[in-house]
Amino acid sequence: MIDLNGLEVRLGNRIVLDGLTGSLQGQAIGLLGPNGAGKSTLINTLLGFHPPSKGTASVFGLDCHRDRAEVRGGIGYMPENDSFIGNMSGVRFVRYMAELAGLSVGEALERAHEALFYVGLGEVRYRRVNTYSLGMKQLVKLAQALAQGPRLLILDEPTNGLDPIARQRMIQLIKEIRQQGSVRLLISSHLLRDIDETCDEVLILKDGRIAALCNIEEERRSNRSFMELETVGATEKFSVSIRGLGCECACFPGGRIKLVIPAHIEARDLYVIASEQGVQIRRMNRRRDSLEDIFLRAMENESGRMAHVSL
Amino acid sequence: MSVYKHIYRAYAGKVTPVWTRVFVLARYGFAEAWSSKITIGLFTLCLLPPIVFLIGIYLANNPIARTLIGGRGPQGLAINARFFLNVLATQSWLALPLASWIAPQLITFDLADNALPILLSHPISRFGYVLGKFIALFASLSVVTWVPCLLLFAYQSYSSPLPWAAANLQIAAGLLAGTVIWIAFLSILGLAVSSWVKWRVAATGAIFAAVFIPAGVGGIITGVLRTRWGFLLNVPFMMTSLWQRLLGDPESARAIFYLPTGAIAATLVLTCFICAVMLNSRIRACEVVRG
Numbered sequence: 001m002i003d004l005n006g007l008e009v010r011l012g013n014r015i016v017l018d019g020l021t022g023s024l025q026g027q028a029i030g031l032l033g034p035n036g037a038g039k040s041t042l043i044n045t046l047l048g049f050h051p052p053s054k055g056t057a058s059v060f061g062l063d064c065h066r067d068r069a070e071v072r073g074g075i076g077y078m079p080e081n082d083s084f085i086g087n088m089s090g091v092r093f094v095r096y097m098a099e100l101a102g103l104s105v106g107e108a109l110e111r112a113h114e115a116l117f118y119v120g121l122g123e124v125r126y127r128r129v130n131t132y133s134l135g136m137k138q139l140v141k142l143a144q145a146l147a148q149g150p151r152l153l154i155l156d157e158p159t160n161g162l163d164p165i166a167r168q169r170m171i172q173l174i175k176e177i178r179q180q181g182s183v184r185l186l187i188s189s190h191l192l193r194d195i196d197e198t199c200d201e202v203l204i205l206k207d208g209r210i211a212a213l214c215n216i217e218e219e220r221r222s223n224r225s226f227m228e229l230e231t232v233g234a235t236e237k238f239s240v241s242i243r244g245l246g247c248e249c250a251c252f253p254g255g256r257i258k259l260v261i262p263a264h265i266e267a268r269d270l271y272v273i274a275s276e277q278g279v280q281i282r283r284m285n286r287r288r289d290s291l292e293d294i295f296l297r298a299m300e301n302e303s304g305r306m307a308h309v310s311l
Numbered sequence: 312m313s314v315y316k317h318i319y320r321a322y323a324g325k326v327t328p329v330w331t332r333v334f335v336l337a338r339y340g341f342a343e344a345w346s347s348k349i350t351i352g353l354f355t356l357c358l359l360p361p362i363v364f365l366i367g368i369y370l371a372n373n374p375i376a377r378t379l380i381g382g383r384g385p386q387g388l389a390i391n392a393r394f395f396l397n398v399l400a401t402q403s404w405l406a407l408p409l410a411s412w413i414a415p416q417l418i419t420f421d422l423a424d425n426a427l428p429i430l431l432s433h434p435i436s437r438f439g440y441v442l443g444k445f446i447a448l449f450a451s452l453s454v455v456t457w458v459p460c461l462l463l464f465a466y467q468s469y470s471s472p473l474p475w476a477a478a479n480l481q482i483a484a485g486l487l488a489g490t491v492i493w494i495a496f497l498s499i500l501g502l503a504v505s506s507w508v509k510w511r512v513a514a515t516g517a518i519f520a521a522v523f524i525p526a527g528v529g530g531i532i533t534g535v536l537r538t539r540w541g542f543l544l545n546v547p548f549m550m551t552s553l554w555q556r557l558l559g560d561p562e563s564a565r566a567i568f569y570l571p572t573g574a575i576a577a578t579l580v581l582t583c584f585i586c587a588v589m590l591n592s593r594i595r596a597c598e599v600v601r602g
Binding site: 077087148 | 318319320321322323324325326327329332335336339420421423424425426427428429430431432433434435436595596597
């Protein structure tokens with residue numbers, strides 16, 4: 001969907017994006033990185049606001065700079081900061097944006113009403129946008145991005161400034177849109193939890209370079225075998241036995257054992273061995289690798305070179 | 312999406328051609344400008360002089376009516392280039408407060424609310440955005456300038472017992488050209504100044520200032536340096552000279568203050584170029600901090 005081919009973007013003399021190469025194919029792609037990593041610049045480049053100084057970026061096979069009008073026609077964009085026309089009513093604003101995206105007057109009006117109801121602003125759609133609360137302003141930005149029926153929805157910090165309830169509502173909406181399947185999502189956020197809940201692929205930027213590009217689901221699947229045990233009894237003998245099954249394991253004081261079990265070994269096999277040796281398994285914790293782990297590892301990669309993250 | 316089902320539905324209908332999006336901007340800009348009661352008030356004010364001029368044309372072409380009100384002879388109400396120069400000048404200068412009021416409405420609100428990232432994320436270029444706003448302002452000013460001027464010309468052509476229109480076609484062409492040049496200049500100047508002033512009232516004042524302060528500076532230059540070129544900063548003087556030439560009316564200014572038409576045109580073009588540079592630097596989807 002999004003292809004980056006040696007993309008370099010300079011603003012003045014500063015290189016903001018430095019040789020990004022990769023292909024983003026996920027249904028929902030998370031864009032992570034510390035401040036100044038180049039997330040917003042990448043989004044702006046995809047929208048054709050910044051010309052690449054080297055390389056190319058393409059969306060749906062169209063060059064983001066050369067074919068920017070066509071690219072923008074397929075993108076719904078929700079900016080990070082407040083961006084609206086405050087003295088317009090919600091429905092007029094969304095209709096205006098839909099007409100700019102190419103919908104006819106009648107279609108734009110119909111879809112403006114629908115989009116506002118969809119995001120939960122149906123009852124306040126005739127109020128001026130500048131009277132909306134912060135959460136409502138976030139939602140009206142989402143509504144205008146949805147009204148045109150985009151193929152790609154770019155959400156820049158969608159939960160910025162939202163209280164927990166509004167945040168949950170926004171996350172739920174994003175999940176629903178993702179499940180519907182007709183629109184791809186590119187979500188930029190500082191909040192790892194938001195990306196974790198909504199995305200299946202993540203692109204981590206650091207100092208304008210790709211620090212990691214990975215499929216979150218695959219990463220999780222590859223780390224399912226990571227396990228922590230708390231045992232009572234002959235821990236050493238038990239650990240030797242489970243090594244015999246092909247597990248990698250390390251023992252710690254207090255009967256704690258950490259192990260990585262091969263795919264063909266089930267938890268039941270461990271219970272069987274424990275039973276045979278009279279060892280009690282008091283606690284079994286299957287820890288899944290979190291997005292935070294992936295992010296921190298990518299940040300620790302000092303070279304900043306692209307790394308397909310693995311455990 | 313559906314209002315009652317509250318589910319997302321992708322849009323699969325037709326889309327309008329990209330070039331028509333400029334007119335969406337123009338249409339919304341026009342509606343925004345005319346939603347203000349002050350705009351309506353200024354518009355009404357701008358239509359009062361044409362009514363007076365209309366009565367003048369009626370009286371000039373109707374001796375009975377002139378006799379009934381005890382008026383002067385035909386020379387006192389001559390409908391000629393000078394008459395239409397007065398019409399043109401009156402309407403053109405009335406267009407200035409209207410432009411000063413409308414232009415900030417078109418641009419300042421978008422900048423104050425940071426609407427440009429959303430607007431320009433749609434298939435519309437920065438040039439298209441400015442063009443759409445320009446069309447809205449140009450159309451609004453047209454209603455009070457060349458439209459009433461040409462309507463008065465048409466009425467005079469109809470009322471005159473002589474074959475007047477054919478002999479005075481230069482006046483019609485001059486009216487059209489003079490007003491179009493003026494409102495195009497005002498439009499681009501208004502948009503450029505508005506793009507740099509986020510406070511609307513200040514933007515209105517700044518547009519007036521952009522017309523009259525250089526005129527004062529030009530007067531000082533002319534007085535101190537004893538040169539006529541200072542008048543190139545005097546927009547009212549320049550435009551009056553240009554209108555007189557376009558309408559074929561003898562110039563009232565002294566010969567030593569004569570400005571060549573080429574110099575006037577160059578000054579107007581240069582001003583428009585400066586305005587375009589100002590717009591180019593302000594009308595951006597995102598501010599770039601260059602390191």
